[in-house]
Amino acid sequence: MSAADQRCGLFAPDVAAALAAATAQARGAALRAGTSAASLRQTEQAARAKASAADCHSPDIATAATRVRSAFAGYAKMTRLNYAGDVAGWAADRNLGRAPRWSLAQESSFGTGADAGRMAFGLAGREGQEALVAVAAFADGAQPYAARLVLRDDTRASQPYLDRFGGGSTAGLPLARRLPPVSAQKAYAAAARSPAGSDLLPKGETAGWAFRFPDAASVELATLDPREAVAVDFLFPGDVTRRAYVEVGDFAAGRAFLQVAGH
Template identity: 45%
Template sequence: MLAATLAALTLAAPVGAARAAVTDAFYDRVFMLAAHQKCDLFEPKLIAALDAAALQARGAALRAGTPAADLSAAAARARSKASRTACDDGDLSRVRARVQAGFVGWSRAARMSFPGDRSAWRGDRYEGEATGWRLVQDSATGGSPVRFGLVGTGPKITVPTAVVSFVGGPRPYAARLVMRDREMAPRVWLTGGGLPPESVRRVFFAGWAHAAAPGLLTEGARQGEAWIFPAEAANALAQLDPRETFVIEFLFRDDSVASARFEAGDFAAGRAFLAMGAI
């Protein structure tokens, strides 16, 4: 009755898999989350893992061409199935045991990559005294490397940050993160692979900037500036469609703008991976 694909709890679902396979994986993971909510099946770390698995399965299904409406319908069926399944159901107990066994095997993974269409988020659950990237994606503006993600000394206390290493010339006086405003434009924007019109964009300005710690710089960079964004920016980014893009813009006093484009990708799944805690 219940699919056994959860046994391995594989977070890296293949993007090129058939629509049915990735949709089934999403269904399975939503079912187990709903069953846990009803029957209290798993420990918190395993629930964080299932959250990450469900989010990445959803991203893989969208990238494979599954309509968002079909995924919403699959999630509704999964929750309905869970509501009708008894907590002492034999099949549910067997799948629960396989999920727990699979979790033990990879719960020690400190680092994980979350590939997208063009770019990847890299998650890091190591905890140390030095400031470092917990979740990061690389981009560039012109010849200057730019990184954006979550910075912290541990995976649970993180700050949305952009780090740029401009080569010579003046420095920007401000930085802003630009994405689709989900309230003003509820439907995903994929036209041309860029941002929607300005009237339906949401903008977050960095609150302050400082010299970037060495561990935040790209390889070979000797200096850089870290621009700190509000936590609300990360929450908004996690709600974007994984196929969408967002932009970090650096503003200069001569009215010029330097832009670095990023992919929303599996940012939400990466945050769920960090929620598993430090290693």
């Protein structure tokens, strides 16, 4: 129906955004279950070909569009949605508020012993104005002076690196084995650093540091394969780096879910 909507203009922007979110979620689930990207591309091409040949005013198209609008009526009332992943999922919340809050977040633990930490990562802000943010707390109270987001550079590697034998499901594959080698990586430096507000801290933490990344990083993250991972490096004096991993998962679907509220 997404292909038909692009050709025939079947849906209002809010319904189209909801359809995009559902499409992204379905694509992610198929990839994680072992469906190849090539197979999905063939399916998408077949759908576009079928849509291009369809009569925009046909009864079949009208019936299908009515069903989508009916489904959207229930979807539009949802304000929270959880997206499961192989290792870590995303929690989406499109309620608006004046205080900074997480709209789309994934929490994780990293490191061991004195180097251990907790991180919340995702889209945060107030009144629907979200930015890509990492908030971290460290067991030893260390204070990072900078952070960078490390991800696959699609100009150097068009496909994700998944360190596994053969194809099939990625369930159980550690996030560290979903990041490309250094030669195929790029990084976004955090644009701002500040003490983290209590509403953004990882669960159970009382103090931490927040780093805001450029908007371009959020856009690029949404284009990555849902099976891969990205890393957040926290930089400390003495050339010390502590790394946390994020499962890309359904970030694109969650981001689209939030955008429904803006239409």
